[in-house]
Amino acid sequence: MTSFAQSLNALIRPLVVMFVGLTVVTGAAYPLVVTGVAQALFPHQANGSLIEQDGAPVGSALIGQQFDAPRYFWGRLSATSPMPYNATSSGASNLGPTNPALADEVKGRLAALKAADPANADPVPVDLVTSSGSGLDPEISPAAAAYQINRVANARKLAPDVVRDLVATFTEGRQFGVLGEPRVNVLKLNLALDALHH
Secondary structure (H helix, E strand, O other): HHHHHHHHHHHHHHHHHHHHHHHHHHHHHHHHHHEEEEEEEHHHHHHOOOEEEEEEEEEEOOOOOOOOOOOOOOEEEOOOOOOOOOOHOOOOOOOOOOEEEEEEEHHHHHHHHHHHOOOOOOOOHHOOEEEEEOOOOOOEOOOHHHHHHHHHHHHOOOHHHHHHHHHHOOOOEEEEEEOOOOOEHHHHHHHHHHHHOO
16 A cells, blocks of 8 residues: 555656646746736737727727717627627627528618718628628728718718828728738727817
8 A cells, every 4th residue: 555655646746746837837927928028019909909088098999889970980880799899799690691680780781871871872881781700890991981981071061081081091001011901990080080179
């Protein structure tokens, strides 16, 4: 029995030491180093890419917000629950192209866009009537922004060219010139519109 207990002790002891050592390395040291490097080199991104106005955070550049007043640019639809753009419930609607619920969602958004801008006869860009895979998309295509320029300009009593120039200012190109598509951050654009009246 003594020999068995010694063998068991010889087997368990290195396992416990390894468990404690790996816990310290992967559970404490590694996260602290990564957090320190992130805060030193990329503080804006490490802290959530927050957008501030008058010294207070008003949102994140990475998470969309609900805008439905005619004076604002509207983002993509969000399928998160229990409310749109719920970051704790990121996900798509998972509605297939033949699902009647998807058709109803698109019809509803088309009706809302038409009601907000009855004179607009341009084709509606697809990203204005469909939700993104995450439900949190903060950006729209330049075409989706251009579709809304006259409505926003009329609602704010601004010249369309003023709004068009603002859209151009907030249009970002492909990352590194090759990745992704050109895009417009809706929150940044709407905040810049509000700033025009200050």
